[in-house]
Amino acid sequence: MAVIWRGNTQDRLYQDTISSGGGNSHKHKDKYKDKEHKHKDHKKDRERDKSKYGNSDHKEFSEKKHREKERIKHEDVSTDRHKDKHKEKDHRKDEIKPKKEKENGFASPHRIKTEPDNDHFYHSPKSLKRQRDNDETEFKPKKIKIENDRVDKKTKKRKQDEDIKPKKTQKNKKGEVADGKKKAKKEPEEKWKWWEEERATDGSKWRFLEHKGPVMAAPYEPLPSKVRFFYDGKQMKLGPEAEEVATFFAKMLDHEYTTKDAFRKNFFKDWRKEMTSEEKSKITDLKKCNFNEMGEYFKAQSEARKAMTKDDKLKIKVENERLLQEYGFCIMDNHKERIANFRIEPPGLFRGRGDHPKMGMLKRRIRPEDIIINCSKDSKHPKPPPGTKWKELRHDNKVTWLVSWTENIQGSIKYIMLNPSSRIKAGSSLLWLMVVALALRAGNEKEEGESADTVGCCSLRVEHINLYPEKDGQEFVVEFDFLGKDSIRYYNKVPVEKRVFKNLQLFMENKQPEDDLFDRLNTSILNKHLQELMDGLTAKVFRTYNASITLQQQLKELTSPDENLPAKILSYNRANRAVAILCNHQRAPPKTFEKSMQNLQTKIDAKKDQLSDAKRDVKICGCDWLKKAVERLEEQLMKLEVQATDREENKQIALGTSKLNYLDPRISVAWCKKWGIPIEKIYNKTQREKFAWAIDMAEDDYEF
DNA sequence: AGCCAGACTTAGTACATGGCGA
DNA sequence: TCGCCATGTACTAAGTCTGGCT
Numbered sequence: 001m002a003v004i005w006r007g008n009t010q011d012r013l014y015q016d017t018i019s020s021g022g023g024n025s026h027k028h029k030d031k032y033k034d035k036e037h038k039h040k041d042h043k044k045d046r047e048r049d050k051s052k053y054g055n056s057d058h059k060e061f062s063e064k065k066h067r068e069k070e071r072i073k074h075e076d077v078s079t080d081r082h083k084d085k086h087k088e089k090d091h092r093k094d095e096i097k098p099k100k101e102k103e104n105g106f107a108s109p110h111r112i113k114t115e116p117d118n119d120h121f122y123h124s125p126k127s128l129k130r131q132r133d134n135d136e137t138e139f140k141p142k143k144i145k146i147e148n149d150r151v152d153k154k155t156k157k158r159k160q161d162e163d164i165k166p167k168k169t170q171k172n173k174k175g176e177v178a179d180g181k182k183k184a185k186k187e188p189e190e191k192w193k194w195w196e197e198e199r200a201t202d203g204s205k206w207r208f209l210e211h212k213g214p215v216m217a218a219p220y221e222p223l224p225s226k227v228r229f230f231y232d233g234k235q236m237k238l239g240p241e242a243e244e245v246a247t248f249f250a251k252m253l254d255h256e257y258t259t260k261d262a263f264r265k266n267f268f269k270d271w272r273k274e275m276t277s278e279e280k281s282k283i284t285d286l287k288k289c290n291f292n293e294m295g296e297y298f299k300a301q302s303e304a305r306k307a308m309t310k311d312d313k314l315k316i317k318v319e320n321e322r323l324l325q326e327y328g329f330c331i332m333d334n335h336k337e338r339i340a341n342f343r344i345e346p347p348g349l350f351r352g353r354g355d356h357p358k359m360g361m362l363k364r365r366i367r368p369e370d371i372i373i374n375c376s377k378d379s380k381h382p383k384p385p386p387g388t389k390w391k392e393l394r395h396d397n398k399v400t401w402l403v404s405w406t407e408n409i410q411g412s413i414k415y416i417m418l419n420p421s422s423r424i425k426a427g428s429s430l431l432w433l434m435v436v437a438l439a440l441r442a443g444n445e446k447e448e449g450e451s452a453d454t455v456g457c458c459s460l461r462v463e464h465i466n467l468y469p470e471k472d473g474q475e476f477v478v479e480f481d482f483l484g485k486d487s488i489r490y491y492n493k494v495p496v497e498k499r500v501f502k503n504l505q506l507f508m509e510n511k512q513p514e515d516d517l518f519d520r521l522n523t524s525i526l527n528k529h530l531q532e533l534m535d536g537l538t539a540k541v542f543r544t545y546n547a548s549i550t551l552q553q554q555l556k557e558l559t560s561p562d563e564n565l566p567a568k569i570l571s572y573n574r575a576n577r578a579v580a581i582l583c584n585h586q587r588a589p590p591k592t593f594e595k596s597m598q599n600l601q602t603k604i605d606a607k608k609d610q611l612s613d614a615k616r617d618v619k620i621c622g623c624d625w626l627k628k629a630v631e632r633l634e635e636q637l638m639k640l641e642v643q644a645t646d647r648e649e650n651k652q653i654a655l656g657t658s659k660l661n662y663l664d665p666r667i668s669v670a671w672c673k674k675w676g677i678p679i680e681k682i683y684n685k686t687q688r689e690k691f692a693w694a695i696d697m698a699e700d701d702y703e704f
Numbered sequence: 705a706g707c708c709a710g711a712c713t714t715a716g717t718a719c720a721t722g723g724c725g726a
Numbered sequence: 727t728c729g730c731c732a733t734g735t736a737c738t739a740a741g742t743c744t745g746g747c748t
Contacts, residue, residue: 343737
C-alpha cells in the first residue's frame with residue numbers, strides 16, 4: 001500500500017515549499033529572456049497549450065481515458081497502450097481546444113472542494129479490491145513465458161539474439177523471486193555482478209518488476225489557531241485550502257524571491273484559485289497580506305526540531321529507515337534494487353532556476369488519481385491509499401520507470417526510477433564497452449568540434465575490422481586495420497568484452513566489406529538493441545573519449561612514483577580538473593570559499609608555528625619522541641598545504657560531472673590499484689556503487 | 705521534414721551527516 | 727563533548743534524445 005510521507009517535512013522550510021534548489025544562481029539570471037525567445041518556435045505552442053488547459057479539463061480527459069482503459073484492460077498491454085495514445089490525442093483535440101481562452105490556470109477553483117480526494121479523505125476500498133483480485137496472480141513462470149513469447153513475435157528478426165539470452169536467469173526466476181520476497185531483508189544477497197551477465201536485446205528493460213508504489217506527500221496539517229493571518233491589518237481565518245498555499249509562501253518570507261514581481265504575481269494568482277469565493281472577494285491585494293505569524297511559527301518549529309533530544313531524533317531516523325526499507329527498493333529481474341526517489345514530490349511553490357517566468361506558481365499536490373504505476377502483470381501490485389485509485393496500472397517493460405505523473409507547472413512527466421547503482425542505470429555504461437571498441441578510431445581522427453558526432457558513426461567500414469573469437473591466447477579480439485586521416489595505416493588488436501564482440505558481429509552481419517560498419521542505424525536493418533547502443537555513439541562518445549583519454553594522459557604525466565599519498569591524490573585531482581576544464585564544467589566559487597580558504601590558511605600557519613617550535617625543541621633535547629612529533633607535524637602540514645592547493649585550484653571547476661558521467665571509471669580504478677591508493681579517496685560511496693563494475697573489473701594495468 | 709511527448713540524463717541547490725579539532 | 731565545516735544525499739529543475747506522428 002502506498003504510504004503517506006510524513007517524514008521530517010515540518011521544519012524543512014524551504015525544500016518542501018520551494019520546488020527547486022532556488023538559489024539565485026547568477027548563471028541563470030538572464031536565461032529566460034533569451035530562452036523565451038529561443039524556444040518560441042519549438043516550445044511555444046506546446047507550452048501554451050499545456051498551460052492554458054485548466055486542470056479540470058485535463059482531469060476530465062484523463063478520466064475518460066481511464067474509463068476507456070478499464071474496458072480494455074487485461075488484454076495485450078502494449079498494443080492497448082498504443083491505441084490509447086491515439087485516443088488521448090483525439091480527446092485532446094475534441095475536448096480541450098475550445099477552451100483556448102483559458103490562460104495557464106492549472107486548477108479550477110473548485111477542484112479541491114468538489115472532490116473527496118485529499119489524502120485524509122479515504123473511504124470504501126471495495127472497488128479497488130475487486131480490480132486487484134483480477135489482476136493478481138502469484139508468480140507463475142508461465143506468465144512470464146507468455147510475455148516473452150509475445151515479445152518474440154514482434155521481434156522475430158532478432159531470433160539470434162534471443163538465443164543468446166541467458167537461460168539460467170530465466171530458470172532461476174521463480175525460485176529466486178519468491179525467495180527475494182520472503183526474506184529480502186534478512187539476506188542482503190551478495191553483490192550481483194550484472195555486468196557479467198548478458199542483456200535483453202529486444203528493447204525490453206526488464207522481465208519482472210515489483211514494487212510498493214510511491215510514498216505520498218504528507219497531508220496538510222492545518223495551523224494551530226493561535227497562528228494568525230492578517231489581511232489589511234485585520235485577522236482573518238483562512239479555509240484549509242487557502243491556508244495551505246499561504247503557508248508555502250509564509251515559509252519563504254526570508255527569501256529574496258518573495259519580493260520579486262513575477263513570483264508574487266504568479267503566487268497570488270494561483271493562491272486565489274484555492275480560495276473560497278468569500279476569501280477571494282476579500283483578499284485582493286497581496287501587499288495587504290501579513291504572513292508573519294505563520295513564518296515565525298515555522299521558524300520556531302524548525303528550531304524545535306533542531307533542539308530535539310537525541311532519542312527523538314533517533315526515532316525519526318529509524319522511521320525514515322523503515323520507510324526506505326519498505327518503499328525504497330523494488331525487485332527487478334530477480335534482484336532487489338534501490339529506487340532513487342520513491343517519494344512523490346510534495347506540493348509547494350514553484351521556483352525555477354534563474355528568472356523563471358513561472359516562479360511562484362503553485363505546484364499542486366499529487367493525488368493517487370494522478371499517478372500511473374508501472375510493474376509486472378504478475379507482480380504484487382502496489383495498492384493505492386484506501387479509498388483512492390491510481391490513474392492507471394500499466395505493464396510496460398520497454399521503459400524503466402516505476403511510477404509517473406504529470407506535473408502541473410510545465411506539464412511535463414515526472415518519474416520514479418531506480419538508483420544510479422542499479423543495473424538499469426549503471427548499465428548504460430555499456431556504452432563504455434563500445435567506446436573502448438571505438439576509441440582507437442575516434443582517437444585517430446580526433447577532429448573536435450561540431451562535426452564530431454557524424455565522423456564517429458559513419459566512416460569505419462566493415463572491411464576495417466576483423467573479429468577473432470580467439471587470437472594469440474586472448475579471447476574476443478578485434479583487429480583494426482585501416483588508413484587513418486593522414487593516410488597512415490592504423491593497425492591494432494584489442495581484446496574486448498564478450499558483449500562488445502557480439503555486438504560488433506551483429507553490426508557486420510549481412511554486409512559487404514565496403515559497407516559502413518555503423519551506418520543505416522536508423523533504418524530498420526539493425527534491431528533496436530543496436531540502436532540503443534548507438535545512442536551512445538553520438539557526441540557523448542566523443543566527449544567521453546576526449547575526457548577519458550585526457551584523464552589517462554594527465555594521470556601518467558602528473559603522477560610520480562615517489563610522491564606520498566596526498567600528493568598523489570592532488571595529482572589525480574589535477575588530472576580530473578584538466579578534464580573538467582576540457583568539458584567546460586565550470587562552477588561559481590562556493591559561497592563559503594573565501595572563508596574556508598582563510599580557515600585553512602590559519603590552520604597551516606598554526607601548524608607551521610608548531611613545527612618550528614617542535615624543531616627547536618628537537619635541537620635542544622633531541623629525544624626520540626620529539627623527532628617523531630616533528631615528523632608527524634611535517635606530514636600534517638604537507639597534507640594541509642596540498643589541501644589548500646587543491647581547493648584553490650578547484651575554485652571554479654566542477655569535478656563531479658565529468659567524474660560521474662564522462663570518465664571511464666576504470667582509468668581511475670586502475671590508477672588507484674597501481675599506486676595503492678584506497679578507492680575511497682577518489683570515489684565516494686555513491687560513485688563506488690555506480691562504478692562497482694569498474695572496480696571489480698579493472699586491473700592495475702588497465703589502459704583506456 | 706519538422707514537431708513534440710515521453711523517457712531518460714544531467715546538474716544545481718538545500719539540507720543532513722559525520723568526522724575532527726578544540 | 728561540542729560545534730563547525732566538508733562531504734554526502736535528497737530533491738527536482740532543466741537539458742537531451744528519439745520515435746512516431748502529422
